[in-house]
Amino acid sequence: MSNVNLTVNGRSVSREVEDRTLLVQFLRDTLGLTGTHVGCDTSQCGACVVHMDGHAVKSCTVIAAAADGAEIMTIEGLAKGDELHPVQAAFREHHGLQCGFCTPGMIMCAVDMIARHDGRLDEHTVRHELEGNLCRCTGYHNIVKAILAASETMGSVRQAAE
Numbered sequence: 001m002s003n004v005n006l007t008v009n010g011r012s013v014s015r016e017v018e019d020r021t022l023l024v025q026f027l028r029d030t031l032g033l034t035g036t037h038v039g040c041d042t043s044q045c046g047a048c049v050v051h052m053d054g055h056a057v058k059s060c061t062v063i064a065a066a067a068d069g070a071e072i073m074t075i076e077g078l079a080k081g082d083e084l085h086p087v088q089a090a091f092r093e094h095h096g097l098q099c100g101f102c103t104p105g106m107i108m109c110a111v112d113m114i115a116r117h118d119g120r121l122d123e124h125t126v127r128h129e130l131e132g133n134l135c136r137c138t139g140y141h142n143i144v145k146a147i148l149a150a151s152e153t154m155g156s157v158r159q160a161a162e
């Protein structure tokens with residue numbers, strides 16, 4: 001067993017975990033944050049993407065004990081109260097989901113992608129960046145549209161603030 005101390009969605013958590021516990025299991029089973037999904041056991045689908053110290057990671061590939069001390073953001077931590085994050089709002093606006101199973105991972109991946117590209121994204125880059133996220137409903141067209149729209153919105157907000 002290991003003691004794990006994390007900050008999850010801004011709150012400190014401390015728990016004993018088995019050494020083999022994956023971060024995604026810790027989030028879902030120990031903390032009850034079931035917005036992070038498990039779609040495969042081969043690190044392929046991206047349904048489990050969360051942010052760890054500000055970067056998107058597949059939480060099924062991280063041992064919880066190895067994340068000790070990290071800051072974790074899950075889909076539950078993205079909205080500010082009733083106000084959706086711009087990427088969440090864009091997915092709703094552009095119908096970027098069907099069954100919704102892949103959506104939390106897609107959104108967490110998109111937030112990281114937009115930040116890394118400083119809000120300047122084109123369709124080719126978005127499709128390339130989404131290679132690690134699978135949508136079983138194959139709704140990629142609207143997902144890409146939503147990410148491009150969110151990127152544009154977030155870029156304009158930033159420029160206005162500069």
Ligand code: FES
Pocket residue numbers: 037038039040041042043044045046047048049058059060061
């Ligand atoms: S559950 Fe992590 S990549 Fe599929």
Ligand code: FES
Pocket residue numbers: 097098099100101102103134135136137138139
């Ligand atoms: S919306 Fe169903 S898996 Fe993507």
